[in-house]
Amino acid sequence: MDELEIHTKEWVATGKPLTREIALEVTRDPRIHALIRASDKYLDAIGYTEHGTRHTRLVANRGRDLALTLGYTKRIAERAFLAGLTHDVGNCLGRNMHGVSSAMLIFPILVDHGIEYDDITTIMMAVSNHEEEIGVIVDETGACLAIADKTDVHRSRVRYPDPTTQDIHDRVNLATKACNVTADPVERLINTQVTIDTAIASVMEYFQIFTSRMVMVQKASRLLGCRFKLVINDTELS
Ligand SMILES: [Fe+2]
Numbered sequence: 001m002d003e004l005e006i007h008t009k010e011w012v013a014t015g016k017p018l019t020r021e022i023a024l025e026v027t028r029d030p031r032i033h034a035l036i037r038a039s040d041k042y043l044d045a046i047g048y049t050e051h052g053t054r055h056t057r058l059v060a061n062r063g064r065d066l067a068l069t070l071g072y073t074k075r076i077a078e079r080a081f082l083a084g085l086t087h088d089v090g091n092c093l094g095r096n097m098h099g100v101s102s103a104m105l106i107f108p109i110l111v112d113h114g115i116e117y118d119d120i121t122t123i124m125m126a127v128s129n130h131e132e133e134i135g136v137i138v139d140e141t142g143a144c145l146a147i148a149d150k151t152d153v154h155r156s157r158v159r160y161p162d163p164t165t166q167d168i169h170d171r172v173n174l175a176t177k178a179c180n181v182t183a184d185p186v187e188r189l190i191n192t193q194v195t196i197d198t199a200i201a202s203v204m205e206y207f208q209i210f211t212s213r214m215v216m217v218q219k220a221s222r223l224l225g226c227r228f229k230l231v232i233n234d235t236e237l238s
């Protein structure tokens, strides 16, 4: 056994496998809350929709539920949960490449909670790759995060509701009365049901801004061995 091998084994043995208990402990870390607050403040300043506690909690729970429903391990589900909780914290440093900055910011925090490095790097990789413009879906954690994040389109995310607004993002979010995601483990199907008030925004406008997001969800579904089904106002579109 050479010296390098000994060191490698020592590092692998460091940390605890991620459990529900540890994941919940991270949700109570004040550093995470401060980062989420600051990121939401920054995004408010540049006119973006809500990215605060509501969004991060929804993405965390939705990603975890997806993983469990599709039969992945509890450990993968908790990885998806923590990726959802932390994926947008880098926005406080600027919007560009915020997936990468989020991943860098959460590394020392997750280490402090004693989480095993393989869990931490998997979460970082998912977080770093969640932006549809540059992200690559590498594994189940990244896939669950991407689906949970990209399907959070809802009127409650608009900070200053005005149906006559010229901002297409605000209008489409405002028009979205519901966006529910369900997974069928037997049929291997990810079903996204969207209800849009077409008096506020058209289905065409929805696609104008969400096509790249839906393409990412489609890729993520494929990695999970699932077909992606998108239904808008009772019409199946994919
Ligand atoms: Fe993001």
Ligand SMILES: [Fe+2]
Residues within 6 Å of the ligand: 051, 055, 059, 087, 088, 149
């Ligand atoms: Fe997000």
